[in-house]
Amino acid sequence: MSPPSLLHSSPFPLHPNPTPTPTLTLHSPRSTLRFLPIKSSASPEPTPTPLKTSASPDPSPPPLKHRRPADVNIRDEARRHSSTHNLQGFSAKYVPFNPSPAPTSTESYSLDEIVYRSRSGGLLDVQHDMDALKRYDGEYWKNLFDSRVGKTTWPYGSGVWSKKEWVLPEIDGDDIISAFEGNSNLFWAERFGKHFLGMNDLWVKHCGISHTGSFKDLGMTVLVSQVNRLRKMNRPVVGVGCASTGDTSAALSAYCASAGIPSIVFLPANRISIAQLVQPIANGAFVLSIDTDFDGCMQLIREVTAELPIYLANSLNSLRLEGQKTAAIEILQQFDWEVPDWVIVPGGNLGNIYAFYKGFHMCRELGLVDRIPRLVCAQAANANPLYLHYKSGWKDFKAVKANTTFASAIQIGDPVSIDRAVFALKNSNGIVEEATEEELMDAMAQADSTGMFICPHTGVALTALFKLRNSGVIGPTDRTVVVSTAHGLKFTQSKTDYHSKEISDMACRYANPPVQVNADFGSVMDVLKKYLLSKDSKI
Numbered sequence: 085m086s087p088p089s090l091l092h093s094s095p096f097p098l099h100p101n102p103t104p105t106p107t108l109t110l111h112s113p114r115s116t117l118r119f120l121p122i123k124s125s126a127s128p129e130p131t132p133t134p135l136k137t138s139a140s141p142d143p144s145p146p147p148l149k150h151r152r153p154a155d156v157n158i159r160d161e162a163r164r165h166s167s168t169h170n171l172q173g174f175s176a177k178y179v180p181f182n183p184s185p186a187p188t189s190t191e192s193y194s195l196d197e198i199v200y201r202s203r204s205g206g207l208l209d210v211q212h213d214m215d216a217l218k219r220y221d222g223e224y225w226k227n228l229f230d231s232r233v234g235k236t237t238w239p240y241g242s243g244v245w246s247k248k249e250w251v252l253p254e255i256d257g258d259d260i261i262s263a264f265e266g267n268s269n270l271f272w273a274e275r276f277g278k279h280f281l282g283m284n285d286l287w288v289k290h291c292g293i294s295h296t297g298s299f300k301d302l303g304m305t306v307l308v309s310q311v312n313r314l315r316k317m318n319r320p321v322v323g324v325g326c327a328s329t330g331d332t333s334a335a336l337s338a339y340c341a342s343a344g345i346p347s348i349v350f351l352p353a354n355r356i357s358i359a360q361l362v363q364p365i366a367n368g369a370f371v372l373s374i375d376t377d378f379d380g381c382m383q384l385i386r387e388v389t390a391e392l393p394i395y396l397a398n399s400l401n402s403l404r405l406e407g408q409k410t411a412a413i414e415i416l417q418q419f420d421w422e423v424p425d426w427v428i429v430p431g432g433n434l435g436n437i438y439a440f441y442k443g444f445h446m447c448r449e450l451g452l453v454d455r456i457p458r459l460v461c462a463q464a465a466n467a468n469p470l471y472l473h474y475k476s477g478w479k480d481f482k483a484v485k486a487n488t489t490f491a492s493a494i495q496i497g498d499p500v501s502i503d504r505a506v507f508a509l510k511n512s513n514g515i516v517e518e519a520t521e522e523e524l525m526d527a528m529a530q531a532d533s534t535g536m537f538i539c540p541h542t543g544v545a546l547t548a549l550f551k552l553r554n555s556g557v558i559g560p561t562d563r564t565v566v567v568s569t570a571h572g573l574k575f576t577q578s579k580t581d582y583h584s585k586e587i588s589d590m591a592c593r594y595a596n597p598p599v600q601v602n603a604d605f606g607s608v609m610d611v612l613k614k615y616l617l618s619k620d621s622k623i
């Protein structure tokens with residue numbers, strides 16, 4: 085079936101004439117792009133107008149085009165146009181997550197039900213009506229998604245909601261709580277790749293350069309929007325709760341505060357960074373600091389949400405993964421729909437590795453690309469249940485007691501999404517790697533020394549890359565994307581400890597401590613001369 089015209093369904097008509105389909109501008113990213121913004125290939129560059137000079141002021145400038153009336157905000161505007169702007173006919177539901185061959189179950193739930201587990205106690209998955217989505221071909225979806233990038237149109241300006249039909253197709257734009265998350269920088273790690281790895285096509289997807297400083301925003305906008313809808317439907321939801329190693333709680337509290345919904349967060353006492361702790365406090369969440377680890381908090385929140393009308397916001401709730409999967413779609417979009425060879429993701433509770441798989445898989449199934457990348461999940465050696473499971477040849481999974489790690493957000497020993505992660509890795513010819521404390525801290529310091537400012541979890545992912553490069557599994561020209569999951573500014577204490585060489589049993593080989601110097605010209609000149617003659621100044 086040929087795709088229907090976009091003109092009456094999309095908020096951004098792609099072309100004044102619906103046929104033929106607009107030509108995509110396909111630069112080769114390998115040769116021409118450095119920092120790769122998400123580019124709208126569907127909207128041609130406007131012809132530049134001649135510059136006016138101050139010598140010839142124009143007394144009557146033309147009125148601004150497309151300006152909405154002053155008393156109308158972007159949400160109002162979207163509401164007014166919703167009947168013509170929204171693509172109709174798509175739907176999604178919860179089904180048991182069942183990776184075994186040919187699931188026969190007819191069990192399913194509306195997304196408006198409050199349910200986190202299948203009847204058998206297994207995980208759920210959000211299943212889209214793929215037949216409805218397939219009525220439009222791959223070119224259609226690429227053009228639609230590209231046409232929405234970089235705009236402020238509600239809610240499509242968000243990197244998540246620009247893919248609304250694939251995320252929560254039935255939610256009303258009016259119920260959406262968004263901070264225009266997503267659309268994060270895909271950074272060409274030129275110097276890091278060349279200098280440390282001999283690679284020329286290495287990229288870092290900076291999901292942590294985001295509203296609350298981690299990739300959790302991508303999933304939380306979806307979950308809190310759905311909660312907002314449920315509350316408007318008078319469903320019994322008095323608040324939203326999570327257990328957290330710091331990032332889920334930050335995102336939950338921010339999105340709930342934005343919606344005016346109470347949030348409750350269970351944090352393992354003294355195991356998250358100060359920057360992460362202050363986020364839910366500042367956003368007005370009810371914060372419980374509990375004398376246990378993350379796995380203990382997770383157990384408690386599951387018990388509490390089974391008793392009280394508090395909606396569970398951890399990634400056990402498959403809604404979250406619908407938002408997180410858009411980062412995978414965005415990576416393909418940023419490469420003009422060319423598929424990278426490898427994507428490396430740090431793993432803790434293990435929802436995100438599956439979300440990446442799901443995003444890539446949907447793009448293949450709906451004809452946007454013809455293959456998916458190989459996935460690598462990277463764990464801290466101090467919290468490595470997936471790694472041990474992988475090394476055992478996927479024999480019986482055993483939870484572990486997670487030890488303290490600088491990658492504190494992935495200090496998780498009993499990941500709720502273990503089945504999802506195994507499925508994602510098996511179906512992407514995937515690999516699991518681990519990083520010791522010294523390896524992850526050195527990798528973080530090396531990346532920072534080339535101009536990044538990454539978190540320790542990204543250090544774990546970079547360690548996996550070092551190992552796979554050194555063993556020759558990843559080649560020098562393989563296009564590789566490392567997913568950076570949080571902003572380095574949330575983890576400054578770990579960097580301070582490293583650069584002060586204050587970590588026992590760690591050489592801190594790349595430490596760069598400040599030099600104490602007296603406040604006189606001679607002393608300053610002495611240390612400068614010494615520095616300029618040393619190898620440290622020869623980059």
Ligand SMILES: Cc1ncc(COP(=O)(O)O)c(C=O)c1O
Nearest residue numbers: 431432433434435436493569570
């Ligand atoms: C910064 C950061 N990186 C990575 C992860 C791992 O993600 P997931 O739990 O989905 O495996 C988390 C949370 O667990 C995180 O907060």
Ligand SMILES: N[C@@H](CCOP(=O)(O)O)C(=O)O
Nearest residue numbers: 328329330331332398399433
């Ligand atoms: N790193 C997470 C741990 C919980 O993961 P979730 O995706 O299940 O919410 C955090 O920041 O809390």
